[in-house]
Amino acid sequence: MTEQTTISILLVDDHAIVREGYRSLLSKQTDLKVIAEAANGVDAYCLYKECQPDVVVTDLTMPGSSGLELIGRLKQRDHKARILVFSMHQNPSFARQACRAGALGYVTKSSTPDLLLQAIRHVYLGKHILSTDIAQALALEKLGNDSIALNSLTAREFEILRLLVEANTQDEIANTLNISRKTVGNCHYLIKNKLGVNSDIELTRLAIKLNVVSLLDLTDPAQAGHY
Missing domain, CATH: 3.40.50.2300 (Response regulator)
Incomplete structure (x- = not known):
């Protein structure tokens, strides 16, 4: 046996x-x-x-x-x-x-x-x-242009996007991910470029639209970082 x-x-x-x-x-x-x-x-x-x-x-x-x-x-x-x-x-x-x-x-x-x-x-x-x-x-996902762009992000870029729209500073993100501030800055630029946005406000709106984060998460301090 x-x-x-x-x-x-x-x-x-x-x-x-x-x-x-x-x-x-x-x-x-x-x-x-x-x-x-x-x-x-x-x-x-x-x-x-x-x-x-x-x-x-x-x-x-x-x-x-x-x-x-x-x-x-x-x-x-x-x-x-x-x-x-x-x-x-x-x-x-x-x-x-x-x-x-x-x-x-x-x-x-x-x-x-x-x-x-x-x-x-x-x-x-x-x-x-x-x-x-x-x-x-x-x-069943019907990919629009925005979704296609989101899927073009690397896993690291996707994580930095999530942290950025939760209002973390570049220094905080660098410490969290154990990478340099310069790397965060470069990824920040690449993320906006890939998603076709020009500002962090547009970036946040797009993240909410694509369900990367919800509006509730960004307005409720008790839920920040725990959505």
Whole structure:
């Protein structure tokens, strides 16, 4: 009789209650085991180096360095890293950027628990998987000129765009992403050029139009950075 493989998992989410829910669900599976948890990208990166999990399950929006940045850093360190995004974002642009950064799967938090479990097992095997709502959104998406331009952004540019429209300064963005202020400035210019806008006001309006951020996120201080 073949011994069952146990898949070790690193959970990354800034909400302790959410992580507790993950852990409760996964602990009931004989082939899945949570070996580490992190509330932000920096801690997650350190834990990955220490624990070498089989699969990383991460949210995208966290304090400081985001899930997109984490995916990029993990893939740079270990090109075989198997990463599943589990996010509230149903905008297909986020899924596209996450996969472009190196994630194998993208499942929204409105999905059923069984789909999350299936996705973890698929990603462990190196297979790509999307939740039904994201797959449908990508398939049915009618790309206008603005959407085409948004998809031309790199994962790094997409992340800088998100931070810019949340009113972060270039210095703050540089510190968050651990890059130089000059790099942020260059990306800022490239982003406006690719999206065909001339000012940050136009950039913010376009980001809201394309659901990169919502108007509520930009007007509610309690939600800033946690949409």
